Amino acid sequence: MSSPNQAGPAAPMRADLPAPTKMLKGRTVYRVVWKLNTDVLVGYCWCGTAHEDTDPIALWEWLLAHPDTHGGGRTDSAVPDPEPELVDA
Amino acid sequence: MPSWPVNQWYVAAYSEEIGDGLLGRTICGEPLVFYRTGEGEVVALADRCVHRRYPLSLSHLKDDQIVCGYHGFTYDKTGACVAAPAQKRIPRTARVPAWTVREQDSLVWVWIGDQELADEALIPRAPWLDSPDYTVVRGMEPLKARYSLLVDNLMDLSHETYLHGGYIGTPEVAETPITTEVDEDANVVYVSRHMDDAECPPFYSKSTGIDGRITRWQDVEYHAPCLYLLHSRIAPAGVLPPEEGPDDKAFHVEVTYGITPSTEHETLDFWMVSRDFALDDEEVTEFLATNNHTVVMQDVVALDLLEKVVEGEKENYQELSINIDTGALAARRILTKLVAQGEERTAAAKAVTAP
């Protein structure tokens, strides 16, 4: 098993996997994909922002910090993007 | 404050468990007695006689009424006392609380919390449990462990490789990455693991007759707090679902769990395995029933042990979480949120009724 540091946030990777299959259809669905052959998790917020981490707890914290850290000026009542765009973390 | 969310539906029993007699069961700390009226309606009352607290579940049912086995106080299906020994006058306050129950998909659901808030539309569905297109085996194991340990266990199927090796576990389960989704509004966690080329565990080779490698899909849908669905798809390696039309080259097994807190340290583990193949094959039915019971008991032993460990540990013990725990962490978060919401609504209701 590779050490988390090898693929850690120090060398941010683009969330370049194909968009994961969407299973849940709700208005505010968070999605976490495990990047193949790495220890990296990619989190997709329903607001359209993506972020990577090797620690699931830290990743959840980042996702749930919405909208303070990554949702820009949005408020909780913001309507999610219909087609979230995947961007660099 | 209880560790489970209130103002929620929980599985109390299988429909078939409630027949002619009285069934006593503690759900979320409430000792309840269940029975079915002559009309077929399921009734849930507090399992304590108002007189000297004798358990009504150990009493007698007569004409849709419970006659207390100690001194004969008699209760109707609303919980009102309709007869007391040697008395014409029955105190108006003589009644036991009644709970809201619904039957759906062969399960008896009970609403725990403020009875005024019970909303039938919120009961999660598992229609295959009651469908002619599936054959179902089921059982219930009481755990001497808190319900959150069962949630953790079911949300992380990588334990199949280790705890259930030789039954449902093969190396690929622990090795294949997962995708996790969380619907914050609906309180649903979805964890999916699709294995394209996997060993077929005996549980599936013996029941489906597939020999050789398989595509094995596990799609977990947890409807917090009480219903857990594992959609399991098994097909020979390379056989994927068609773009259109029914997925009829694959075998489907719906593994369903009712996760019902009983007390703070006990849980009712309702397990069901439904299949859409070999519907009338008694041998397959028997095999799946026996095998799944064995698997459930492996979990029971592990969780009962964990409960002792958790009870014995110091405050603020730090666990370690890794990637396989993403789904379990999401489930825990939702449960924490639901517990807080349940508290709030109960507190709000109390504030309104306070003088």
Ligand code: FES
């Ligand atoms: S305890 Fe039930 S009638 Fe006395």
Ligand SMILES: [Fe+2]
């Ligand atoms: Fe298990």
